[in-house]
Amino acid sequence: MISIILRPFQSYKYLLLQLTQREIKSRYKQSFVGYAWVILNPLAQLLVYSFVFSVVFRFPTHDIPYIIFLYAGLLPWGLFQGSISAATQSLVENAPLIRKVNFPREIIPYSVVLAKIVDFLVSALIFIGFMIAFRVPFSSTTIYLVPLFFSQLLLTIGISLILSAGNLFYRDIQYLANLLLMLWMYMTPVVYPLSLVPTQYVWFYKLNPMVGILEGYRSALFNYPFEWTIISWSLAISCLVFLIGFFVFKKSDKIFADIA
Amino acid sequence: MNTPIHIPAIRFDRVSKSYYLQEDRTFKDVIPSLLLGKPWAKKHIVFHDLNFSIAQGETVGIVGKNGAGKSTMLKLIAGVTYPNTGSVVVQGRVAPLIELGAGFHHELSGYENIFLNAAILGMHKKEIELKIDEIIKFSELEEFIHVPVKRYSSGMHMRLGFSVAIHVDVPILLIDEVLAVGDRDFQQKCLNKLQELKQNKQKTIVFVSHNEEAVRSFCDRAILLEHGKIIEDGNPKRVFERYNKA
Numbered sequence: 001m002i003s004i005i006l007r008p009f010q011s012y013k014y015l016l017l018q019l020t021q022r023e024i025k026s027r028y029k030q031s032f033v034g035y036a037w038v039i040l041n042p043l044a045q046l047l048v049y050s051f052v053f054s055v056v057f058r059f060p061t062h063d064i065p066y067i068i069f070l071y072a073g074l075l076p077w078g079l080f081q082g083s084i085s086a087a088t089q090s091l092v093e094n095a096p097l098i099r100k101v102n103f104p105r106e107i108i109p110y111s112v113v114l115a116k117i118v119d120f121l122v123s124a125l126i127f128i129g130f131m132i133a134f135r136v137p138f139s140s141t142t143i144y145l146v147p148l149f150f151s152q153l154l155l156t157i158g159i160s161l162i163l164s165a166g167n168l169f170y171r172d173i174q175y176l177a178n179l180l181l182m183l184w185m186y187m188t189p190v191v192y193p194l195s196l197v198p199t200q201y202v203w204f205y206k207l208n209p210m211v212g213i214l215e216g217y218r219s220a221l222f223n224y225p226f227e228w229t230i231i232s233w234s235l236a237i238s239c240l241v242f243l244i245g246f247f248v249f250k251k252s253d254k255i256f257a258d259i260a
Numbered sequence: 261m262n263t264p265i266h267i268p269a270i271r272f273d274r275v276s277k278s279y280y281l282q283e284d285r286t287f288k289d290v291i292p293s294l295l296l297g298k299p300w301a302k303k304h305i306v307f308h309d310l311n312f313s314i315a316q317g318e319t320v321g322i323v324g325k326n327g328a329g330k331s332t333m334l335k336l337i338a339g340v341t342y343p344n345t346g347s348v349v350v351q352g353r354v355a356p357l358i359e360l361g362a363g364f365h366h367e368l369s370g371y372e373n374i375f376l377n378a379a380i381l382g383m384h385k386k387e388i389e390l391k392i393d394e395i396i397k398f399s400e401l402e403e404f405i406h407v408p409v410k411r412y413s414s415g416m417h418m419r420l421g422f423s424v425a426i427h428v429d430v431p432i433l434l435i436d437e438v439l440a441v442g443d444r445d446f447q448q449k450c451l452n453k454l455q456e457l458k459q460n461k462q463k464t465i466v467f468v469s470h471n472e473e474a475v476r477s478f479c480d481r482a483i484l485l486e487h488g489k490i491i492e493d494g495n496p497k498r499v500f501e502r503y504n505k506a
Binding site: 014015017018019021022025026029030096097098099100101102103254255257258259 | 279280335338339340341342354356363365367368372375376379380381382383384385408
């Protein structure tokens, strides 16, 4: 089982790398500012949200400036949403390849997610600049970002595998996915703090695995206390979703070429 | 005749393959037709109990009308699709000569696409770097190699694709009709290259073509398919006599 899961990263490493490069390179070819869109896009989003939610609505975010609070949630959420949305369409877009050549099919959605991670890391550099500019101290708990990020990736890949395979059968999946992702964002403390959620609903609200992950990021960055119960819940759900996703994908990938 | 007596490179053993053809692709179409009691998909049988084998180093032409099952046969050999019953056993890696554009990304340059395409066919970085000059030279695209392939003509696409596939070091090569696109000179050059590969007996080549001349001059053996059944197998000349009569 483990060896099947790791196969794309061993025997097919170079193919994965090439497909990831293709994703990154092709997206901004024949555009004037090119790769800078990767930074400009989240920055513009950030400005709009921070105007609406710190000038108009004024969310309380303790001692952290709202824009930093927001960026810490918006950036990983953007990775989550962007990855799933792009990965969902990836198998359909690569149908000619699937019909012709034999390789582990999960490499296609993986390459999409990897390309999004590269974009994310570039935007994360800007975030560090913001942290410094707003004099937010770096805490030693920052190291916890790593396992949290890993948990987010497992969740992302699990969902991407299921949706990309489903989209080969019915194209409705890609539209449905985008709609649900938008709803999901407002069910997650991305633009507002968790403290605004009414206490009687909080336990229900926290079942969403992205709550634990995003709250975990903020705890790690801003040295807030960690809520280990919801973080562990998120990690468990992420692992489960990945395993289910991988299993479903591998069960169905033998007929991809017949229906693509 | 120089039929090598090794273990077969490709073996089809009682292979049956059918597809489900979905006419309705969206929920909106599917749900009413399910309510009306229509089956969710139509079954289309391509092969029923198909048996044959291809020896190592053999060059075999697959001949037949549209819909006879030629492409499905190649897909089964390439391992992208699987038989419903029976087994397909293939010894060694397979490189399909990818149809136009399939492995390419139109925004990337010819050069970048060589690496991409070769990686898809299972080559590693070092291997590609070693062969890149040879690949470019064979494609005759030196001048245009850094131009995005969306600016290429279909002939140029084919030349690039063929050039990559021919340089992949695999024991089994699948060629599906793509030769039809290049001009006469390049077609001849490809056939010469294939002839060269054939000479040193290293490769098993499966060749799907409607081009009688190409199959007769190049293949040791031809298989005539009709509605998923092998109705003639052997000397290309004889096979084409039967095909032309039908």
